[in-house]
Amino acid sequence: MKIVVCVKQVPDSWAEKKLNPADNTLDREAADAVVNELDEYAVEEALQIQERLGGAEACTVTVLTVGPEKAIESVRKGLQMGADDGVHVVDDALHGSDALATSAVLAAAIDSLGPDLVLMGSESTDARMSVVPAMLAERTGRPQLTFAGKVDLDGDTVRIQRVTDYGYDVVEAKLPALVSVVEKINEPRYPSFKGIMAAKKKPVQTLALADLGLEAGVVGLAGSRSSVQDFAARPPRAAGTVVTDEGDGGTKVADFLSAQKFI
Amino acid sequence: MAEVLVLAEHAGGDVKKVTFELLTLARTLGEPAAVAIGEVSDDVVASLAAGGADTIYVANGAEYADHVVAPKVSALQAALAASGAVGILVPATAEGKEIAARLAVRTGAGIITDAVGVDAGFVAQQSVFGGSTLVHSVVTTGTPIIAVRPNSVAAEQYPGAARRIDLDVTVADIDRAATVTDRVAQERAGRPELTEAAIVVSGGRGVGSPEGFSVIESLADSLGAAVGASRAATDAGWYPHQFQVGQTGKTVSPQLYIANGISGAIQHRAGMQTSKMIIAVNKDAEAPIFDLVDFGVVGDLHTVLPQLTEEVTRRRG
Ligand SMILES: Cc1cc2nc3c(=O)[nH]c(=O)nc-3n(C[C@H](O)[C@H](O)[C@H](O)COP(=O)(O)OP(=O)(O)OC[C@H]3O[C@@H](n4cnc5c(N)ncnc54)[C@H](O)[C@@H]3O)c2cc1C
Numbered sequence: 127m128k129i130v131v132c133v134k135q136v137p138d139s140w141a142e143k144k145l146n147p148a149d150n151t152l153d154r155e156a157a158d159a160v161v162n163e164l165d166e167y168a169v170e171e172a173l174q175i176q177e178r179l180g181g182a183e184a185c186t187v188t189v190l191t192v193g194p195e196k197a198i199e200s201v202r203k204g205l206q207m208g209a210d211d212g213v214h215v216v217d218d219a220l221h222g223s224d225a226l227a228t229s230a231v232l233a234a235a236i237d238s239l240g241p242d243l244v245l246m247g248s249e250s251t252d253a254r255m256s257v258v259p260a261m262l263a264e265r266t267g268r269p270q271l272t273f274a275g276k277v278d279l280d281g282d283t284v285r286i287q288r289v290t291d292y293g294y295d296v297v298e299a300k301l302p303a304l305v306s307v308v309e310k311i312n313e314p315r316y317p318s319f320k321g322i323m324a325a326k327k328k329p330v331q332t333l334a335l336a337d338l339g340l341e342a343g344v345v346g347l348a349g350s351r352s353s354v355q356d357f358a359a360r361p362p363r364a365a366g367t368v369v370t371d372e373g374d375g376g377t378k379v380a381d382f383l384s385a386q387k388f389i
Numbered sequence: 390m391a392e393v394l395v396l397a398e399h400a401g402g403d404v405k406k407v408t409f410e411l412l413t414l415a416r417t418l419g420e421p422a423a424v425a426i427g428e429v430s431d432d433v434v435a436s437l438a439a440g441g442a443d444t445i446y447v448a449n450g451a452e453y454a455d456h457v458v459a460p461k462v463s464a465l466q467a468a469l470a471a472s473g474a475v476g477i478l479v480p481a482t483a484e485g486k487e488i489a490a491r492l493a494v495r496t497g498a499g500i501i502t503d504a505v506g507v508d509a510g511f512v513a514q515q516s517v518f519g520g521s522t523l524v525h526s527v528v529t530t531g532t533p534i535i536a537v538r539p540n541s542v543a544a545e546q547y548p549g550a551a552r553r554i555d556l557d558v559t560v561a562d563i564d565r566a567a568t569v570t571d572r573v574a575q576e577r578a579g580r581p582e583l584t585e586a587a588i589v590v591s592g593g594r595g596v597g598s599p600e601g602f603s604v605i606e607s608l609a610d611s612l613g614a615a616v617g618a619s620r621a622a623t624d625a626g627w628y629p630h631q632f633q634v635g636q637t638g639k640t641v642s643p644q645l646y647i648a649n650g651i652s653g654a655i656q657h658r659a660g661m662q663t664s665k666m667i668i669a670v671n672k673d674a675e676a677p678i679f680d681l682v683d684f685g686v687v688g689d690l691h692t693v694l695p696q697l698t699e700e701v702t703r704r705r706g
Contacts, residue, residue, distance in 0.1 A: 143517075254636070257500065257502060260487040260488075264459075269457070270457050289631060290483075291584070297567050351530040357522055363667075368686070371686050375696065376696025
């Protein structure tokens with residue numbers, strides 16, 4: 127059994143984010159970077175599946191990322207948590223890739239690695255589009271088991287609880303498959319000291335686009351199918367009225383709601 | 390005029406409000422055409438017509454609900470082929486975005502998600518970085534696919550020409566690979582869906598306990614609102630996780646958002662900052678949430694909210 131977990135490095139959500147006026151892309155240098163939080167749940171889920179199957183002899187966990195030099199840190203984090211090896215697709219031509227382009231690169235890497243199961247977070251905290259898992263399922267022809275709040279593996283069948291607005295759907299498919307997980311599916315482990323030391327010796331393969339048989343024109347700003355025309359800081363919201371409750375706070379809100387025709 | 394497709398959201402014979410919003414928006418961009426997939430009753434077709442659809446493409450069949458999104462992508466693609474549409478609008482819900490994402494791969498066209506408006510020529514407005522920046526984006530290749538957030542425009546009723554066209558859809562085996570074997574509904578007490586609701590009433594750590602959420606729910610019910618929660622409240626297990634608003638929860642953009650006992654951390658703001666109007670109740674006058682509000686009360690939510698609920702109920706008669 128082979129699991130590949132897709133991880134993404136994102137700007138720390140506490141950091142102020144900016145667009146780079148030169149080419150309207152996210153200024154990734156300007157912010158501290160962390161592993162996309164939802165991807166940590168995916169790594170944890172992979173490690174738990176590995177443990178249930180009896181360890182690294184029965185099941186390997188590979189961490190895959192597409193991103194600039196610095197993004198190797200997100201692979202390291204996965205290795206520190208306990209994954210076995212890593213793959214980092216890095217290429218200057220990737221800069222400015224949109225979700226379609228990124229999913230094309232991830233798909234090529236997944237096709238070449240040929241895992242039984244692909245795990246990933248259901249969205250990234252920076253772009254928040256929540257489209258890459260579906261795109262990846264479409265591109266790799268794997269059944270799409272997205273927004274999983276629970277994952278069970280039963281022989282060559284994978285079954286998830288797909289979280290919906292009204293509760294959840296139970297969805298199943300045969301391996302090979304693709305699963306995206308939601309927040310709180312588990313409690314991601316912190317890397318132990320031993321894990322951090324061991325990670326230094328774990329292999330990380332670096333691939334360029336050409337290694338995956340991809341041409342530069344299909345990715346990056348050149349290959350992206352949407353573009354930012356312009357951007358502007360929003361005027362800050364006009365200051366509202368704030369009153370202190372003196373026993374009539376509720377009535378005052380009701381007066382405001384009446385004035386605004388909500389009631 | 391060229392057609393603009395709107396992916397209709399409907400369940401149990403009812404068409405969701407966001408569909409009417411998108412039909413209204415589509416009318417500003419071309420000739421609105423709805424695409425209804427699944428168990429499409431005559432009622433659904435009639436409401437889409439009343440909501441402004443000049444053409445209604447129908448892919449009728451109960452089996453669309455049996456598999457995860459892929460068969461619906463085939464239906465939407467068939468509608469695109471049949472209509473020669475110049476643009477496609479889908480609701481920016483979890484499923485709407487997944488359908489859009491797969492369609493974009495199939496057609497090779499660009500996709501824009503979470504638009505809060507679409508201008509002539511399919512220029513999408515997006516509000517990013519917790520609402521601090523407004524971006525205009527365009528699709529540069531293919532027929533634009535744009536996922537628009539609920540509550541971005543006010544729906545207008547406009548009788549459409551209501552031509553019905555039944556689609557001939559071929560669903561590949563590979564698109565049936567993920568099978569829904571069961572559907573589990575969790576109690577929602579008849580409240581509107583969080584991402585669609587016109588009013589959202591949220592509670593945070595200041596609510597203090599699971600039982601404390603009854604004051605939030607009572608206010609929500611008096612206003613016909615959905616209930617939301619901050620991560621501090623969902624982490625504590627006081628309210629179910631699917632109601633979390635924020636960066637790692639739902640993004641909401643209602644007409645009115647009422648934040649109670651919520652400090653206003655950047656990650657919470659990321660999920661609610663595009664609300665048209667914001668009210669906060671917080672006992673700390675320095676809480677950052679007050680920077681966002683149209684109206685705020687410095688006070689204890691456990692006394693302010695019951696009074697408010699009573700007033701709302703009384704005034705609504
Ligand atoms: C990667 C990441 C993702 C995150 N994602 C999210 C997310 O999706 N959603 C989210 O909400 N948070 C998210 N957070 C957490 C966020 O940073 C805050 O910790 C969280 O929003 C705080 O919730 P709160 O406002 O309810 O609690 P607090 O910040 O503790 O604020 C509680 C407020 O209640 C007030 N209060 C207390 N008692 C009362 C009372 N009786 N009456 C009135 N007011 C009272 C206090 O004055 C205080 O302002 C995320 C954090 C990270 C790092």
